[in-house]
Amino acid sequence: MNGEWLIRGRDGRLSVYQLSGEAVQCRAERVPGGPWDAPRRIGGDQHLHPVLAVGQGSDAYGHLVSWRPTVPGESGLVHSTHxxxxxxxxxxxxxxxxNGKGDRTGDPAVAVDDEGRAHVFVRNGGGGLSMRAQSAKGGWEPWRDLKGRDIQGPPAAVAGRGGRVEVYAAVPGGLVHWRQQEPEGSLAVEEAVEIVARPGTLRAVATSEEHTTLFFVDEDGRLCAWRPGAKPVALLAAAGPGPVAAVRCELDGRDCTVLAQRSAAGRVAFAAYPSEEEPTGARWSESGxxxxxxxxVSLALDSDGRVVAAALSPSTGQLLLTVRTxxxxxxxxxWRAM
Incomplete structure (x- = not known):
């Protein structure tokens, strides 16, 4: 799954999205902080490929994107709003x-601007990055080719200052950053940097009113942070091989970024540091x-602003949660089993 799949709705309830065979299921708290309901299948009987991108806008609506088979040998992207x-x-x-038609070209990513419009990104058949956005008048705008080449792994999309949408992608030997110059405007390459990022480890978060930060694992197994306009910074050794979850929050009166990753030992590792102050360093602490x-692993804030972490295994379907005390x-x- 691409993006934080644990989110908080407008009513304060937490919900999670999970892949289950050829379907996507959702679960939610019955009341904030209370028991959870049973998994529910999304979108009726449509069959999906086992991939899901999740995004959430300032209106707290969830946006889900997946691939579904259409005719033999071909697939199309689908979108749902929660x-x-x-x-x-x-x-x-x-x-x-x-590309008009064809089979899957890559895993999608989705970001939502301040007008509540979803922007879907996916590698195209030529190896570049394509985007399709919801129209302000309803429906969807045409596909746009954002160029680029040899995109590796799923991109990481995020809404930054003023709801301007940004997207990051790994390419051989580097990272590329696209950004809207104006809200609701077109996206263009803002910057590129030379560094090897492991595909499938990218996660982007708005870490201040001015900046977004991309977290990724480099070829030496270090978890790095990159904000365009500066060089990537190695924060600490990655806890494990998979993607990192990240959330901006307040800890003891300070603006902090919390990171979580499944460790090589199989537990969940957490780290926290003052937002955008990577030189202060961070260290992992394993839990559960x-x-x-x-x-x-996914992170969110509950209705009281506390950090909540969820761990979910597609093979077992077991959902575990913990919350900051x-x-x-x-x-x-x-940790509690839901």
């Missing part, structure tokens, strides 16, 4: 293929039980 955790998401809406090798630092409550 307005409230306890409501059913909208049915899957076809949004087409970046040993998880299956396919387990993924009132103790100083990043103290976490015991």
């Amino acid at each position: 307005f409230r955790p306890l409501l059913a998401p909208l049915d899957w809406e076809p949004i087409g293929h970046p 039980p040993e998880l299956p090798a396919d387990a993924e 009132d103790e100083p630092g990043l103290a976490l409550a015991p």
